[in-house]
Amino acid sequence: MRDLLLGNLPPNSFIYPYYVAAATLVSLALFLAAYQNPRLFRERVEKFTNAINIFDAIGLGLFAVNGTSIAIQCGFGENGFLAIFVGALTGIGGGLIRDVMVAEIPKVLRKRIYALAAVTGSGVYYLMHCLSLNGTLSMACGIAVTIIIRLLATYFKWTLPRVKG
Numbered sequence: 001m002r003d004l005l006l007g008n009l010p011p012n013s014f015i016y017p018y019y020v021a022a023a024t025l026v027s028l029a030l031f032l033a034a035y036q037n038p039r040l041f042r043e044r045v046e047k048f049t050n051a052i053n054i055f056d057a058i059g060l061g062l063f064a065v066n067g068t069s070i071a072i073q074c075g076f077g078e079n080g081f082l083a084i085f086v087g088a089l090t091g092i093g094g095g096l097i098r099d100v101m102v103a104e105i106p107k108v109l110r111k112r113i114y115a116l117a118a119v120t121g122s123g124v125y126y127l128m129h130c131l132s133l134n135g136t137l138s139m140a141c142g143i144a145v146t147i148i149i150r151l152l153a154t155y156f157k158w159t160l161p162r163v164k165g
Contacts, residue, residue, distance in 0.1 A: 002067050002090040006074045053154055056095075057117075061146030064091030064118040065125045065139050072129060080126055087122030088115060091146070113153035113160065121146025 003011035013020055034041040041048075067090025071083040092108045092115050099106040108114045125142025129135070152158065 001093045002070060002086055005086055005089070006071060006076065008070070008074055054151070057147045057150035057154075058143075060091045060114070060118055060150060061121050061143035063094070064088055064122045064146055065142040067091060068122040068125050068142070069129075069139065072126075077129070080130075084119060084122045084126050087125070088118040091118035091122070113149060113158050116160065117146045117149035117153065120149055 003009065003013075064087045066087075068083050068087030070090075071077075071086040076082050076086070096106045096108055099108075121142045121144075123142075124145045125138050128138035128141060
């Protein structure tokens with residue numbers, strides 16, 4: 001989705017299939033583990049849920065900041081809204097598609113402070129980039145902010161306000 005929005009064709013996943021291969025291998029390994037021992041898997045689902053949330057927060061930060069970086073590299077560095085939006089979309093896009101494909105309400109619509117964490121981390125990275133700060137430090141700070149917001153939102157059960165009624 002990111003590459004299509006940026007006009008970066010063909011999309012990187014077709015040029016560098018490592019991302020797809022890694023996701024496929026991890027998914028297959030987890031499926032086989034659950035398939036071999038479903039009872040054990042169900043008994044420990046709560047422990048898995050906590051670990052999955054941590055890895056999800058890490059992935060959200062990595063993908064969001066990376067998406068913002070790629071938008072900048074593609075020549076959209078002057079358009080902060082576009083760069084940050086593309087970064088957030090990169091962070092939440094895969095999970096959004098996954099949830100729709102399995103007929104669930106997307107997690108981005110029901111998890112605590114999910115998209116906002118991606119926007120904030122992307123914004124921190126973009127701001128530091130605009131200030132010409134060290135690229136690695138800028139990425140690390142954007143990723144860290146995203147992860148911290150996600151984990152704090154989960155721990156303290158933070159949610160955005162909703163319209164009542």
